[in-house]
Amino acid sequence: MFPMQMAELGVEGEGIWLALGTVLMLIGMVVFIAKGWGVDDPQKKEFYIITILIPGIAAASYLSMFFGFGLTEVPVGEAYNSVAAENGGTLQVYWARYADWLFTTPLLLLDIGLLAGASNRDIGALVGLDAFMIVTGLGATLMRSGVARYAFWTISTISMVLLLYFLFAVFSEAASDLNEDAKGTFNVLRNLILVTWTLYPILWIIGTEGAGVVGLYTETLLFMALDVTAKVGFGFILLSSRSIVGDDSVPTPSEEEAAAD
Numbered sequence: 001m002f003p004m005q006m007a008e009l010g011v012e013g014e015g016i017w018l019a020l021g022t023v024l025m026l027i028g029m030v031v032f033i034a035k036g037w038g039v040d041d042p043q044k045k046e047f048y049i050i051t052i053l054i055p056g057i058a059a060a061s062y063l064s065m066f067f068g069f070g071l072t073e074v075p076v077g078e079a080y081n082s083v084a085a086e087n088g089g090t091l092q093v094y095w096a097r098y099a100d101w102l103f104t105t106p107l108l109l110l111d112i113g114l115l116a117g118a119s120n121r122d123i124g125a126l127v128g129l130d131a132f133m134i135v136t137g138l139g140a141t142l143m144r145s146g147v148a149r150y151a152f153w154t155i156s157t158i159s160m161v162l163l164l165y166f167l168f169a170v171f172s173e174a175a176s177d178l179n180e181d182a183k184g185t186f187n188v189l190r191n192l193i194l195v196t197w198t199l200y201p202i203l204w205i206i207g208t209e210g211a212g213v214v215g216l217y218t219e220t221l222l223f224m225a226l227d228v229t230a231k232v233g234f235g236f237i238l239l240s241s242r243s244i245v246g247d248d249s250v251p252t253p254s255e256e257e258a259a260a261d
């Protein structure tokens with residue numbers, strides 16, 4: 001009965017991964033709310049609010065994709081890839097992901113930027129680059145011509161490389177003023193972003209939007225695993241850090257200098 005209902009909703013086999021994604025995001029959100037319950041320090045509260053919003057937004061997006069909303073068909077022609085060839089020249093595209101990412105990726109960068117003690121200007125620059133990456137990625141996904149799709153994918157990927165470079169250069173520099181504990185958390189989160197984010201454009205290229213080596217079922221599973229790791233995994237590491245849950249708030253560089261005097 002369950003699969004039949006999913007088919008009625010226009011969601012085939014991959015609906016199982018969208019359902020699992022919804023549940024895991026909700027669990028992450030509830031756990032983060034529980035962890036943050038009763039936190040009064042305004043600086044710490046900010047981390048909790050941002051980190052709760054991330055899986056919250058993703059859960060809403062996953063639920064809408066599960067119900068078949070946020071799914072569209074892009075006519076790319078049968079010659080584009082084997083997936084399009086089997087579907088009469090069209091690709092099924094979950095554009096709702098991009099709406100989710102447009103809000104959640106800046107929030108992830110805000111979280112790590114605040115932890116690093118980066119300036120508002122640097123956080124703003126990174127968020128701008130990030131939004132450009134997601135919007136051009138959506139462009140790549142919705143274009144009909146293969147050349148345009150790969151051109152936009154390339155522009156988006158170059159933005160991502162610049163973004164990661166900026167994260168490693170500028171944010172790491174800001175984080176070098178932190179105490180050992182906060183610095184350790186920063187390094188783990190930064191490396192987690194490097195590894196997980198890099199896999200997104202690769203999955204796009206091998207998935208249905210690109211070469212079609214991997215079908216929609218596997219692609220949906222892998223995007224779900226990446227999303228859960230990059231959001232819930234990230235949140236767990238951040239909110240388990242002693243610099244967030246401990247007695248000391250995350251020291252800003254100026255506070256540390258004052259303490260050293």
Ligand SMILES: *C/C=C(C)/C=C/C=C(C)/C=C/C1=C(C)CCCC1(C)C
Nearest residue numbers: 137153156157160197200201204230
């Ligand atoms: C929670 C969601 C996250 C962390 C999503 C991250 C998404 C990306 C880093 C996507 C990158 C893409 C490109 C660099 C090229 C074009 C295709 C995209 C949008 C998948």
